[in-house]
Amino acid sequence: MIKLQNIQKRYNTKAGFTYVLQQITLDIAEGEFVTLMGPSGAGKTTLLNIIGMLDSDWEGQYTLDDNSVHTLKPRQRLALNKQYVGFVFQNFNLLDSLTVYENLEAPLSYRNVKGAERASIVCDTLDRFGIVGKKDLFPSQLSGGQQQLVGVARAVVASPKLILADEPTGNLHSAQGQEVMELLTKLNQQGTTIIQVTHSEKYAAYSRRIINLKDGWMDGEVTPRQLPRKDR
Amino acid sequence: MLAKNPGFSVFVVIILTVGIGATTVMLSVVDAIMFRACPYRDSEHLVCLYETNPYVDPATGAPKISRWNFTSIAGFRDWREQSHVFERLVGADQWNGMVRTIDRTERCRGHFVSPEFFSVLGASPILGRTFLPEEYRQRGRRVVILSHDHWRHWFASDPNVIGETLILDREAYTVVGVLPEDFQWIFQPIACGLWMPMPLDTTTNTNRNNRGMNVIGRLKSGVSIAQARMEMELITERLAQAYPETNASRGIRVVPIDEAYAHYTGNFSKPQILTTVLAVIVSVLLIACFHVSSLLIARSATREREIAVRAALGAHRLRLIRQLLTESILLALLGGLFGGILAYWGLSILSIVKGQSIPWYLGPGSERLIPWFVNIHIDARSFFYVTALSLLTCGAFGLLPALSISKTNLNRSLSAGRTSGYVPWSHSLRSMLVVLDISIAFVLLIGAGLMINGYVRILRIDPKADTENVLVATLELQGGEERYSTSAQRFEFSRRLMERIQKVPGVQSIAIANGTPASMGYNWDKFIVEGFSSSREGVKIRCTPISRDYFRLLRIPVLRGRQFTEHDNSASTPVAIINESLAKRLWPNQNPLGKCLTHGASEPVTREVVGVTRDVRHFGDYPNEEVYIPCLQTNGFTMLYPDVMIRTDARTTGLTVAVRREILSVDPDIFIRQVTFLDRQIADLFTTERLSTLLLGVFAAAALVLASVGIYGATAYMVSRRTHEIGVRMALGARSGDVLKSVLRQGLKLTLIGLAIGLVGAFVATRIIRSLLHNVSPTDPLTFICVSFLLSGVALLASYIPARRAAKTDPMEALRYE
Structure with a gap:
């Protein structure tokens, strides 16, 4: 599904070029659950944004299914983003001025889904995530776990083939984190490809492949079984 | 803190200086003219x-x-x-x-x-x-x-x-x-x-x-x-x-x-203009205060986290209030100080032009804005009130972040994710101020629009005489009791004068009259008209003594009968020429030629109508009916104050000087009241309208600029505060167009609310300037529609710039705010 070849991202600074990502070559098949790990500044989020087509300023070749992303114009990339990708953020990034219902409705409205259909999809999603009772609340009226639940629900509401989760458990306590990870696993089992960024080996263990990044370079790939036992 | 943010501080002080200075000047002038007691003892x-x-x-x-x-x-x-x-x-x-x-x-x-x-x-x-x-x-x-x-x-x-x-x-x-x-x-x-x-x-x-x-x-x-x-x-x-x-x-x-x-x-000033100017300046001051408030709110919102940190570190709330209050009061006092200096300068300038026609560059009209005897100085009360208003504005809005601390959760304020996001109280307040900005600007623009509309209509009034290139010298014959005591002396003076002026290069023809089309309304005489029902006590009609070339010079067509000739003198039958309107009124459906009019209280003279001319447009609220009589058939008393009209080839600058020279060569002691072109004289009749239009126009333009800056500022601020949110929306699939529309919609919403409030205000305010309007209704729909479109257009443009910036938001950059 995702084929990255020699992906490179750099910034032009006074001191010369600063590389954020270098020579990233990676294949991810449809239905996989992949974790990007690495220390701060390793380039995890940057890589996630490139895959999610939020970042268009990079070099290399990126193929998403049969689409050569590197040849597409920014507008076409955004269209592809809408078709394929759902985002889950560490800080939830719910829209403060909208209710839970409206937050879920937003991605559908940007995809020109008609009103009646939109309502039906949002209600289904609310039901699926067990948050029907919260639909009229504002984000500030929810706990962190509930907010991330809404964040994940919002990411899947438009039925994306790919979910990109940037430290989805970063702001949650352990029980909440586990709940979110189980949710993502469930979505993966239903066929959604998931790529997550995390620092936690415990949550990385939910995925099937773990790709380590260091200083912008790929620093090997492991399976959850190869992780130290204490974190599993 | 003020020194650390010099741009903000200077901007606020400049707004306050201009606001306080201008308002104090106008309040002082209005106080001196309208409210001060008579300057005599007891x-x-x-x-x-x-x-x-x-x-x-x-x-x-x-x-x-x-x-x-x-x-x-x-x-x-x-x-x-x-x-x-x-x-x-x-x-x-x-x-x-x-x-x-x-x-x-x-x-x-x-x-x-x-x-x-x-x-x-x-x-x-x-x-x-x-x-x-x-x-x-x-x-x-x-x-x-x-x-x-x-x-x-x-x-x-x-x-x-x-x-x-x-x-x-x-x-x-x-x-x-x-x-x-x-x-x-x-x-x-x-x-x-x-x-x-x-x-x-x-x-x-x-x-x-x-x-x-x-x-x-x-x-x-x-x-x-x-x-x-x-x-x-x-x-x-x-x-x-x-x-x-x-x-x-x-x-x-x-x-x-x-x-x-x-x-x-x-009588010797224009209180209505002064109060209008005061109202306009106060409106602009209000807009300025809104802007200062808006800036303080924006600053408050950005300082909410700083204040929260200070509070978390143990700063007592009173101490925080004191700090913020000190900063705000310092700003207001600086504004007051510089505003006072500005007012002092402004009043010094106004004192120089006291008793003169203002503005002098618009022509030598007779309108005096400030009576010569009024002693203008800074009115301490006005200065105090205006500075107090500024202090109140700065104090109230400067305190907001400290006051909001009690209402908000410190954790929330301290949370990194929240501080760069949405600050509802700040957003609502700023939106409200922008709405008020727009509504005041709308009222001012409607006022200016109506004045401009009226003034344009005045300019379009056809005087129905060819007033272009006609120079008018208005004279006073000095010592009338001696040198010009007899008609013969006065006529001899006129003859010699016309002879001399005729020789000036560029002069085509000359006529003498007592009154011009620019004369508002004098030379009324009572006429007894044969067969006219209400003429028993006489009909008051404008009566203008003219020399024989008057109609030819002003190119006023004689519709019936003849013009005056050199034979219409004191020895011949008294004659008169009347205008169309008078002919219709006195003798409807009849031939007025040969009819008679009698006038003169002590020595009645009966005149035969020998001609009918087209109406000439006179200015002022008087009937347009008119009788012309030959100069040579008057007792010559009116010719003590002759208007010498000179048709010239072109408006050369040397002509006025040459005419003055020739007049003084006939009599060096003569008093020349003025030498000016007739169309200019007519234009000068509307100095008040011109002045009001100019003043209101300038302030309305300032208000428009301030309002558009306000809309721009509010939208730009909103966009900057929503960068993260816009990034999230784009990550969720929003296109540039969606973001552009969303931001523009926000600007348009504020504009429409402002217009609705302004509409109500304009309906009330325009009644106040009703008497300054000419031939325009205070609710003229064209003006209201044009101003609404103008303001909406400017507001949309002001919103468009930040909206376009928002639409170009790089979602990755925006999300990095996390």
């Missing part, structure tokens, strides 16, 4: 005495009473002798003449004053003395007292001026005193330069029709104005019986001098 015991006189309004035909008439010297003598309610009764009679000093000759206005005049008004000379009793006698010594300004002007403030000689209308007068600077005779539109004693003996000044005496009385202790009125009414009745020809219809008014002062200051 003015509460002083009253002015005016005769009343019934008359028929020529415009409407309605009976009216003129209420501010002076009396005759003989009448004043009677009042003095017969009244008992006044401690003293004094008066002043105007004198206009030529004054010759050692090095110059010029025209001056002075007054003959009765005994005790200066002591009643509380004036003591700073040099010399007032008049001695013997100087009030006929054939007494000729003496004069100078005003302070004219002492400075004629004698360069020479302290040895007492005993010097001035030549007044060819007679030598000795200077015996100089009045203090603050003594002003407020009952004249221009400053009075000198004072002479008035002989009051009964053998002179017996003409009771010659009414030029302005009378002031000091009430006896314990006498009320009502008592004074009662006694004066009795005296007036007695005089009416004694002198029925001159006094039968006259009444009397006893007016407190403060009321008279207010009347004259109102």
Whole structure:
């Protein structure tokens, strides 16, 4: 599904070029659950944004299914983003001025889904995530776990083939984190490809492949079984 | 903290300086003109005495009473002798003449004053003395007292001026005193330069029709104005019986001098313009305050986290309030300080143009914005109020972050994710201020729009005469009683003058008249018209004496009959030419040629109508009906003040000088009131409208700019605060167009609410300027529609720039705010 070849991202600074990502070559098949790990500044989020087509300023070749992303114009990339990708953020990034219902409705409205259909999809999603009772609340009226639940629900509401989760458990306590990870696993089992960024080996263990990044370079790939036992 | 953010501090101080300075200037001027008491000693015991006189309004035909008439010297003598309610009764009679000093000759206005005049008004000379009793006698010594300004002007403030000689209308007068600077005779539109004693003996000044005496009385202790009125009414009745020809219809008014002062200051200034300007400036100040508030709110929102951190570190709330209050008050005080300096400068400039036509660069119109005698200085109360308003604004909005601390959760404020996000109270307040900005700007723009609309309509008025390239010299023949005492002398002067001017290169033709199409409404005469039903008492019609080339020069077509010729003189049959409107009114469906009109109270003259001309548009609210009579068939009295009209090839600058030179070559002592082009004279009639349009236009433009800056600022601020949110939306699939629409929608929403409020305000406010509008309804739909579109357009443009920036948001950059 995702084929990255020699992906490179750099910034032009006074001191010369600063590389954020270098020579990233990676294949991810449809239905996989992949974790990007690495220390701060390793380039995890940057890589996630490139895959999610939020970042268009990079070099290399990126193929998403049969689409050569590197040849597409920014507008076409955004269209592809809408078709394929759902985002889950560490800080939830719910829209403060909208209710839970409206937050879920937003991605559908940007995809020109008609009103009646939109309502039906949002209600289904609310039901699926067990948050029907919260639909009229504002984000500030929810706990962190509930907010991330809404964040994940919002990411899947438009039925994306790919979910990109940037430290989805970063702001949650352990029980909440586990709940979110189980949710993502469930979505993966239903066929959604998931790529997550995390620092936690415990949550990385939910995925099937773990790709380590260091200083912008790929620093090997492991399976959850190869992780130290204490974190599993 | 202010020094760390100099841009913000300077911007706020500049807004406050301009706001405080301009408002203080206008409040001070309005206070000086409209609210200050009369400048004479014990003015509460002083009253002015005016005769009343019934008359028929020529415009409407309605009976009216003129209420501010002076009396005759003989009448004043009677009042003095017969009244008992006044401690003293004094008066002043105007004198206009030529004054010759050692090095110059010029025209001056002075007054003959009765005994005790200066002591009643509380004036003591700073040099010399007032008049001695013997100087009030006929054939007494000729003496004069100078005003302070004219002492400075004629004698360069020479302290040895007492005993010097001035030549007044060819007679030598000795200077015996100089009045203090603050003594002003407020009952004249221009400053009075000198004072002479008035002989009051009964053998002179017996003409009771010659009414030029302005009378002031000091009430006896314990006498009320009502008592004074009662006694004066009795005296007036007695005089009416004694002198029925001159006094039968006259009444009397006893007016407190403060009321008279207010009347004259109102007459010699333009209170309506001043109050309009004040209202406009206050509106702009309000917008400025909104902007300052808006800036403080924006700053408050960004400082919420800083304040939260300080609070978390243990800062007491009172201490935080004190810090914020100190910063805000410092800003307001700096604004007040610089605003005070600005007001001082502004008032100094206004003092220079006191008594002059303003604005002078718009033409020599006769409109004076500020009376010459008003002493303008910074009004402490106004300055205090305006500065207090600024202090309040800065204090209230500067305190917001400290006050909001009590309402918000410290954790929330300290949370990194939240601080860069949405701050609802700040957003709502700023939106509200923008709405108010727009609504005030809308009201001002509607006012300016209506004024401009009206002014454009004035400019489009066709005078129905060719006024282009017609130079008009308005003259006063000096010493009319001597050199121009007979018609023959005056006609001879006119003949010689026309002969000389005709030789000036560029002059095509000349005509002389008493009145031009720019004359508002004088030369009314009563005509008895044969067969006209309401003519028993005579019909008042504008009557203009003209020379034979008048119609040719102004290219006014004669529709029937003929023009005047050189044969229409004192020896021939009296004739008249009437205009179309008058012909229709007097003789509808008849041929007016050969019909007769009779006029002249003492020596009635019957004139035969020999021609009918097209109507000429006169300005002012008077009927357009008009009778023209040949100059040579008048007694020549009106020709003491001729308007010499000269059609020229082009408007060359040297022409005016050449015409002046030729006039003075005929009589070097002649007083040339003005030499100006006729179309300019007409334009000058609308100085008030032009001035109001200009002022309102400038301020409305300023308000428009401020409002658009406000909308831009609010939208840009909103976009900056929503960068993260926009990033999230884009990550969720929003396109640039969605973001653009969303931001524009926000700007449009504020604009529409502002327009709705402004619409209500405009309906109320435009009624106030109704009298300044010409031929435009205060609810003129075209103006309302145009202004709505203009403001909406500007508001949308102001929103578009930040909206476009928002649409270009890089979602990755935006999300990095996390």
